[in-house]
Amino acid sequence: RxxxxxxxxxxxxxxxxxxxxxxxxxxxxxxxxxxxxxxxxESVPTHARWSEIADAISAQLDSALLGDITVPEAMQNACDTINPILAESN
Incomplete structure (x- = not known):
């Protein structure tokens, strides 16, 4: 390779x-x-539920790139999904 x-x-x-x-x-x-x-x-952040966090971000960025939603909407949606995950970790 x-x-x-x-x-x-x-x-x-x-x-x-x-x-x-x-x-x-x-x-x-x-x-x-x-x-x-x-x-x-820099390394990717280490978090037990990182794959869920990354998936949430990717899904929202895809929607924004396709023009289905705006970038601010995508980021807000990602935050809405990610913040509870982070809150559970504390």
């Missing part, structure tokens, strides 16, 4: 070798930006 450019190895030396070599001649022209961005990357 690393040689195909679909996966970046967690070992820096391998990533800088295999990944960048696999990306030569492909877009984006400067694939090293993906490696550079690792210095600023």
């Amino acid at each position: 690393q040689d195909s450019g679909f996966e970046i190895a967690p070992i820096k030396a391998v990533a800088e070798g295999s990944f960048l070599k696999a990306m030569e001649g492909k877009k984006p022209t400067n694939a090293a930006v993906f490696l550079d961005s690792a210095a600023f990357a």
Whole structure:
């Protein structure tokens, strides 16, 4: 998978070798930006019910992207679903 450019190895030396070599001649022209961005990357929040939270956000964003509802409506709907989940966790 690393040689195909679909996966970046967690070992820096391998990533800088295999990944960048696999990306030569492909877009984006400067694939090293993906490696550079690792210095600023953050993990997905850890929460026992994260999949429910992520699903609520995704469903509402999909509705907004399809034009079924506005972005503010989507975010309010997501909050209405997510806030009770978060309240139960405290």
